[in-house]
Amino acid sequence: MEHYTMNLTLKVWRQANKNVVGRFETYSVTDISSEMSFLEMFDVLNERLIQEGKEPIAFDHDCREGICGMCSMYIDGRPHGPWHGTTTCQLHMRAFKDGDTITVEPWRANAFPVLKDLIVDRTAFDRIIQSGGYVSVNTGVSVDGNAIPIEKEKADKAFAAAACIGCGACVAACKNSSALLFVSAKVSHLSLLPQGGPERKTRALAMVAQMDKEGFGSCTNTGACEAVCPKEISITNIARLNSEYLKAGLSADLSPTS
Ligand code: SF4
Numbered sequence: 001m002e003h004y005t006m007n008l009t010l011k012v013w014r015q016a017n018k019n020v021v022g023r024f025e026t027y028s029v030t031d032i033s034s035e036m037s038f039l040e041m042f043d044v045l046n047e048r049l050i051q052e053g054k055e056p057i058a059f060d061h062d063c064r065e066g067i068c069g070m071c072s073m074y075i076d077g078r079p080h081g082p083w084h085g086t087t088t089c090q091l092h093m094r095a096f097k098d099g100d101t102i103t104v105e106p107w108r109a110n111a112f113p114v115l116k117d118l119i120v121d122r123t124a125f126d127r128i129i130q131s132g133g134y135v136s137v138n139t140g141v142s143v144d145g146n147a148i149p150i151e152k153e154k155a156d157k158a159f160a161a162a163a164c165i166g167c168g169a170c171v172a173a174c175k176n177s178s179a180l181l182f183v184s185a186k187v188s189h190l191s192l193l194p195q196g197g198p199e200r201k202t203r204a205l206a207m208v209a210q211m212d213k214e215g216f217g218s219c220t221n222t223g224a225c226e227a228v229c230p231k232e233i234s235i236t237n238i239a240r241l242n243s244e245y246l247k248a249g250l251s252a253d254l255s256p257t258s
């Protein structure tokens with residue numbers, strides 16, 4: 001596709017912290033290349049704001065390669081913008097055309113309070129992982145991959161679930177602010193592999209309990225999460241989590257120590 005430049009109007013959410021009321025500010029950006037990423041376009045705007053002695057727009061980013069899950073933003077009413085299966089950092093300006101007005105907001109969920117402008121606090125996800133998203137095995141020296149036989153189908157499903165980057169788009173898109181797609185991806189990737197076996201009976205219970213404690217809502221199967229996930233995590237993982245949760249709950253009830 002031909003490279004082209006464009007002039008755009010941005011409506012960006014500005015909010016000093018979670019305790020104050022935020023508002024949209026309107027900015028014009030000019031000579032934006034269609035080859036720039038969305039974040040590079042923000043870099044251009046921020047350089048200009050700094051030169052003008054104004055506060056730059058705070059936004060999260062790290063890898064800019066679709067790996068870290070930091071670049072959380074709602075772009076024109078969709079988490080990570082208009083391209084399917086793409087993070088904000090990998091969204092290119094050719095997704096837009098000259099003269100467009102683009103509205104950019106932070107994730108909106110009680111469990112993700114706004115820290116500043118477009119940055120939200122996603123540490124609730126870290127606490128869910130800490131509650132059970134790990135394997136307590138002494139890994140020692142890494143073993144030959146072929147030494148642990150795993151069916152191809154299971155390995156593929158585990159790998160697909162492990163692709164979740166913890167960005168939070170699923171929560172942002174859900175009308176209930178449910179985190180179930182994220183939790184189900186983490187539970188699935190461990191429960192499908194033999195290394196995840198030792199904690200299997202407690203993992204789903206602990207992670208769902210922490211999810212509820214953090215204030216995420218319930219899942220009502222609308223599928224909005226799957227539709228916006230930049231890593232195309234399937235909602236079939238939610239069915240697997242439900243199964244893991246049920247089995248863990250029955251097992252806990254039958255335990256002599258429960
Ligand atoms: S499931 Fe998808 S949308 Fe949700 S945190 Fe993981 S990568 Fe992001």
Ligand code: FES
Pocket residue numbers: 060061062063064065066067068069070071087088089090165
């Ligand atoms: S900045 Fe790392 S996924 Fe976008």
